[in-house]
Amino acid sequence: MIDQVFTDALLDRFDSSSFRHHEDCLTLDCNPSSIKDLLTHLRDEETFDLLVDLTAIDHGTNTENRFSVVIHLYSRIHRDYLRIHSPCSDNDSPEFPSLSELFPAANWHEREAFDMFGITFTEHPNLKRILMWDSYPHFPLRKDFPLAGIETPLPADDVAEVTQANVDPAPMMGGPFVSSGDGMMSESEPRAKDESWTEQAEKPK
Amino acid sequence: MTANEIAYNGKVEGDVIVTKADAVINWIRKHSVWPMPMGLACCAIELMAAAASRYDISRFGMEVMRFSPRQSDCMIVAGTVTYKMAEVVRRIYDQMGDPKWVVAMGACASTGGMYRSYAVMQGVDTIVPVDVYVSGCPPRPEALLDAMIKLQDKIGDESSVKNLKGSKEIELAS
Amino acid sequence: MSTKTVELNIGDVGAKGADASAKVDSEKMALNVGPSHPTTHGVLRLMMDLDGDLITSCEPVLGYLHRGDEKIAENMTYNQFVPYTDRLDYLSPLANNVAYAIAVEKIAGIDLPERCEAIRVLVCEMARVSSHLLGMGVFGMDAGAWTPFMYTFTEREKLYTLFEELTGARFTTSYTRIGGVARDIPDGWLDRVTHFCDNLPKAIDEVEKLLTRNRIFIDRTEGIGEVSKEDAIAFGFTGPNLRASGVDLDLRKDKPYSGYEKYDFDVPIGTRGDCYDRYLVRIEEVRQSLRIIKQVIANFPDGLWYAEDARKIFAPPKDKILSSMEELIQNFMIVTEGPQIPEGEVYFEAENPKGALGFYVVSKGGGVPYRLKIRAPSFCNLSILEHMVPGHMLSDITVILGSLDFVMGECDR
Numbered sequence: 001m002i003d004q005v006f007t008d009a010l011l012d013r014f015d016s017s018s019f020r021h022h023e024d025c026l027t028l029d030c031n032p033s034s035i036k037d038l039l040t041h042l043r044d045e046e047t048f049d050l051l052v053d054l055t056a057i058d059h060g061t062n063t064e065n066r067f068s069v070v071i072h073l074y075s076r077i078h079r080d081y082l083r084i085h086s087p088c089s090d091n092d093s094p095e096f097p098s099l100s101e102l103f104p105a106a107n108w109h110e111r112e113a114f115d116m117f118g119i120t121f122t123e124h125p126n127l128k129r130i131l132m133w134d135s136y137p138h139f140p141l142r143k144d145f146p147l148a149g150i151e152t153p154l155p156a157d158d159v160a161e162v163t164q165a166n167v168d169p170a171p172m173m174g175g176p177f178v179s180s181g182d183g184m185m186s187e188s189e190p191r192a193k194d195e196s197w198t199e200q201a202e203k204p205k
Numbered sequence: 206m207t208a209n210e211i212a213y214n215g216k217v218e219g220d221v222i223v224t225k226a227d228a229v230i231n232w233i234r235k236h237s238v239w240p241m242p243m244g245l246a247c248c249a250i251e252l253m254a255a256a257a258s259r260y261d262i263s264r265f266g267m268e269v270m271r272f273s274p275r276q277s278d279c280m281i282v283a284g285t286v287t288y289k290m291a292e293v294v295r296r297i298y299d300q301m302g303d304p305k306w307v308v309a310m311g312a313c314a315s316t317g318g319m320y321r322s323y324a325v326m327q328g329v330d331t332i333v334p335v336d337v338y339v340s341g342c343p344p345r346p347e348a349l350l351d352a353m354i355k356l357q358d359k360i361g362d363e364s365s366v367k368n369l370k371g372s373k374e375i376e377l378a379s
Numbered sequence: 380m381s382t383k384t385v386e387l388n389i390g391d392v393g394a395k396g397a398d399a400s401a402k403v404d405s406e407k408m409a410l411n412v413g414p415s416h417p418t419t420h421g422v423l424r425l426m427m428d429l430d431g432d433l434i435t436s437c438e439p440v441l442g443y444l445h446r447g448d449e450k451i452a453e454n455m456t457y458n459q460f461v462p463y464t465d466r467l468d469y470l471s472p473l474a475n476n477v478a479y480a481i482a483v484e485k486i487a488g489i490d491l492p493e494r495c496e497a498i499r500v501l502v503c504e505m506a507r508v509s510s511h512l513l514g515m516g517v518f519g520m521d522a523g524a525w526t527p528f529m530y531t532f533t534e535r536e537k538l539y540t541l542f543e544e545l546t547g548a549r550f551t552t553s554y555t556r557i558g559g560v561a562r563d564i565p566d567g568w569l570d571r572v573t574h575f576c577d578n579l580p581k582a583i584d585e586v587e588k589l590l591t592r593n594r595i596f597i598d599r600t601e602g603i604g605e606v607s608k609e610d611a612i613a614f615g616f617t618g619p620n621l622r623a624s625g626v627d628l629d630l631r632k633d634k635p636y637s638g639y640e641k642y643d644f645d646v647p648i649g650t651r652g653d654c655y656d657r658y659l660v661r662i663e664e665v666r667q668s669l670r671i672i673k674q675v676i677a678n679f680p681d682g683l684w685y686a687e688d689a690r691k692i693f694a695p696p697k698d699k700i701l702s703s704m705e706e707l708i709q710n711f712m713i714v715t716e717g718p719q720i721p722e723g724e725v726y727f728e729a730e731n732p733k734g735a736l737g738f739y740v741v742s743k744g745g746g747v748p749y750r751l752k753i754r755a756p757s758f759c760n761l762s763i764l765e766h767m768v769p770g771h772m773l774s775d776i777t778v779i780l781g782s783l784d785f786v787m788g789e790c791d792r
Contacts, residue, residue: 018290024485025723029445049612050628052728053737070739072726072754076626079633088547104614108762117450129790131442132324133289140323140450147454149323156292163295163332170321176454178747179715184788243415245422246444246553246788250513254539257532269554272417290422290443293414322447342423344550 002026002080010046014038017084022202025081032069032086033097039071039084047074052107054099054109056088056117058143062064066091067119089117098124148172155185226366234278235360237266238353241277241301243294245284248311248343252283255346265353274300279356280333281349285313285349286326296337298333304368306336308352310345316344389463407435412776414443415546420517420780421787425750425764428772437768439761444791450561452751457557457719461749464765465551467753467789470513471506471732472552473542477790481636482738483748485725487557487718489689494682496638501675502545502554503637503729504668507577509550511661511668512734516659516782519590521781522599527586534582537575537743544568557718558693559685564601576669583665591662600654604779606684607652614761614766618782623660624652630730642674654782662785664732668731691717717746733757733786753792757785 007026011017016034020027030038053072055177060066065087073082088094098121100107109122111130118139121127128134133155138145148169154160242252255262262268271277274297286294296306307328312318315338317327330377336359339352407428409418422443424469428436447466452460464479465472477499484491517618539549544565546552554561590596606616611624612662647663649656674710685693699706722744728737734756736740741750759784770777770786 023723024727027724036690051615052617052735053726053739053752053754055739057741057750070752070754071737072737074275076628076633083724083726086495093355095568103615105759105762108758112758129442131445133442140447145323145450147322152293156290156295159292159332160293165291165326165331169326170327172321172325176457178454178717239523249421249552250469254532254536257536258529259533259536270414282562284442287445288443288445290414293422293443297415320446320451322451324445324447345549 002078002082020085025083025159027083027085027195030084030086034088035071035084035086036097036099036102039073039099042073042082043102045073045141047077048075050074050076051103051105051109052081054106054113056113056141058141060119061144067094067117069113069119071098073145094119096121098122098127115139118142147176207357211296216274227364230365231361231363234365235357237269238356238360239269239270239271239277240267240308241274241297242270243271243280243282243284243297245286245290246313248283251346251349252281252310253341255349258348260346261279262350262353265350265357267353274298275302275370277301277305279306279308281308281310282314282329282333283310283320283343286329287318287339288326288334289324291326291328291332293337294329304331304365306356308337308339308356309335310339310349310352311341313342317338391436397578402692410773414440418786421790422788423761423780423785424545424791425776427768427773427776432772432774433515434769434771434773434776437764439764441761441787441791442779443757444787446754446792448792449751449774452748454747456746457720457748457789458713458718460748462551462553462554462706465553467755467784467792468731468733468736468757469788470786472550473502473512473546474506474510474553474556474731474738475488476537477503477637478521478727478731478736479730479738480557482725482727482740483557483718483720484634485727486516486723486740486742487689487720489558489686489692491559491637491686492684493680495684495686497675497678497680498560498564498684499555499637499640500642501572501672504595504675505538505541507668508665508672510534511665512538514732515586515590515661518778518784519586521777522596524589524593524596527589530582530586530675534579541572541575542750543569544571548722556685556693557720559683561593561652563684569679572672573676576672580666583662591659597655599775599778600658600782601655602651603771603775604767604782605653606763610763610766611652614763617728617756618762619664619761620661620730620734620760621645623649623656627652628629630735634728636727636729641678642671644671653744657782657784662686675731690718713746719746720744722750728754730771731756733784733789734760736789753768753789755788755789755792757790758792760785761790 011019016031018029028185052074056067056069058067066178067087067088069083069088088096088188096117096119099109108130110124113119115129115131116139131164133202135155136153138150151169152167153167244252254260256268256270281300309315313320314329317325337352337356338347341348407430410427410429411425413712424440426440427434427440448463451463461476464475468474512531512535516528519527542552543549545568547556606624610627611626613620625648627648632646646665647660649660695706700710720742722742724741726737726739728735736756737754739752740748742748
């Protein structure tokens with residue numbers, strides 16, 4: 001059972017971790033330097049042997065710790081999840097210790113976090129892009145990357161030559177069609193966020 | 206072949222039909238189109254359903270879904286084409302032998318569909334010439350069959366002999 | 380005429396052959412399977428090194444169907460994102476819709492009426508039947524049997540007719556909304572579902588007759604692609620693949636959601652974790668799903684199909700919108716700004732036919748999520764290929780991929 005006794009015992013043992021909340025499942029904050037010890041303890045002694053998810057969040061370009069890694073574990077004995085938030089070291093080229101030795105399932109999740117956010121997982125056996133092509137220069141899920149994309153050459157040169165095709169920003173046509181509701185309408189309405197600007201058609205002011 | 210394409214009088218000509226070369230060649234081509242299913246995403250499931258027994262694509266002679274581009278006539282692009290996949294689609298299109306046609310099945314293959322994002326190519330016609338676009342997300346199998354019938358009509362209108370003569374300098378026996 | 384017999388002394392041919400091949404430097408052949416290949420079930424690319432017929436290394440390359448769903452989610456309201464969840468595991472779209480809706484409703488703290496929960500369980504189980512039927516049909520096709528594919532597709536067409544009557548689309552249904560489902564079930568629909576369930580066991584029996592005790596099928600699948608219990612847990616397997624390896628983990632029993640605790644069903648567990656076990660687990664799961672569907676229909680509750688008190692989240696019914704001012708404004712706000720979900724984060728996993736589909740939603744208030752992570756079961760199931768495939772023959776690849784039953788739509792998102 002994941003109750004107050006369990007939580008207190010865990011936090012006493014690892015004082016680099018702290019309690020965050022227990023709304024849907026126990027959520028802890030942990031330092032990246034002691035994350036491996038915490039996870040080893042959870043896996044071997046507390047039966048949290050299933051790593052269900054490892055992902056990252058970008059908190060915005062002007063926050064102190066921009067990227068943080070979120071790990072979800074599941075225990076079949078407790079029948080519950082456990083979530084750990086852990087900040088990454090640097091804002092420009094973030095790093096985090098790799099967990100693929102402890103949990104082989106983390107291997108591909110870390111590759112995806114690297115692909116989408118640019119977080120380098122130290123000591124990862126094969127840190128390559130997994131969802132975008134290898135030579136893609138940007139990190140799509142960062143908050144400063146537009147949904148429509150940035151123009152890059154097509155990954156295959158011969159196809160690009162024959163077809164004159166390019167990786168172009170997708171035409172948003174006034175979308176995405178969501179309004180935030182607060183503030184001035186000229187800023188919150190979808191047309192203001194139109195991302196289909198190119199060199200020929202300027203972004204609407 | 207319709208009645209006004211052939212000149213035939215059984216009693217006089219016996220078992221010989223006189224018609225245009227185009228009519229015969231196109232008739233043969235359109236009634237045995239062998240599709241190459243480029244099944245990428247959800248539309249591939251509707252493509253499989255069109256090939257299954259309820260919406261039998263075999264009635265049109267198209268059940269021979271050859272996954273080898275060398276043996277197929279028509280590439281049905283069913284699903285979202287991402288930029289990473291574009292190279293593969295084009296290479297397979299290049300490997301198909303003439304005459305070849307392309308059907309863009311579904312919204313994603315026609316124009317990118319509802320995926321207006323950084324990784325999705327907004328329409329497969331950026332890299333291959335498309336003959337028939339099918340709308341729908343996914344299009345019903347009946348819509349796909351309608352598209353194949355339209356493709357058959359298009360094939361019937363092609364000037365096949367001119368294409369054959371014009372592709373290389375062929376000296377025909379005069 | 381007498382034939383002359385001449386004796387030739389050619390020595391031990393076998394030894395000579397062994398000598399010759401020992402001197403030949405056997406090089407590994409690099410073979411690329413896919414991304415466009417009939418057996419890769421979508422666009423998966425396998426870069427393999429072969430020593431003759433034996434695979435020595437296998438590296439899967441994904442991403443050929445990466446459409447940017449998670450980035451799109453950060454720019455859409457919660458209800459606008461429902462069609463994208465359809466296209467994740469496009470063989471069981473209703474199950475994805477339900478998983479997403481429950482995840483967001485957990486942050487908002489909405490309690491659903493019993494009728495809505497029963498509808499969701501019913502469509503989830505029908506989606507499970509649909510997905511497993513196709514999985515097993517295509518698995519048979521991979522092993523060389525064409526007929527089961529046709530039989531299972533016929534049954535799926537009947538399911539499509541039922542889905543179309545309920546939601547308006549054959550698949551890609553987009554049926555759930557945050558706070559309920561889009562519309563109530565039509566009259567007489569439950570009778571048609573019962574009729575379908577009465578006829579389905581015959582069809583499954585026919586498929587089983589063709590495959591389960593078929594000598595060729597067993598030879599091709601037994602002992603192939605074995606995944607041990609420890610490996611399955613270490614690599615993040617979930618769903619029928621995990622249960623075939625002997626681990627008793629079914630989220631419908633362990634962490635029941637949407638009223639699953641009310642229904643009585645068994646969970647099949649395998650022993651060896653090979654391809655044959657995965658096939659057997661899925662066939663049995665279809666039968667158990669039929670059991671659940673019958674129980675749901677037998678005790679179908681009355682009531683509303685949406686949460687009435689979720690005022691800023693679920694749009695009120697059309698007749699009230701068109702006649703009352705407050706409902707009109709409410710509808711306007713929900714459509715333009717999205718359902719107002721409070722601040723918080725949630726991770727919810729549902730037991731989908733492919734495994735455990737998880738949604739990690741971080742909300743900072745408002746109608747648009749701040750971060751939406753989709754934990755795809757196929758993504759995690761595929762990570763074992765690098766570890767499991769070496770040591771098998773090339774012709775086992777089709778059987779292994781078919782038995783893992785993955786879908787690239789949710790793997791790449």
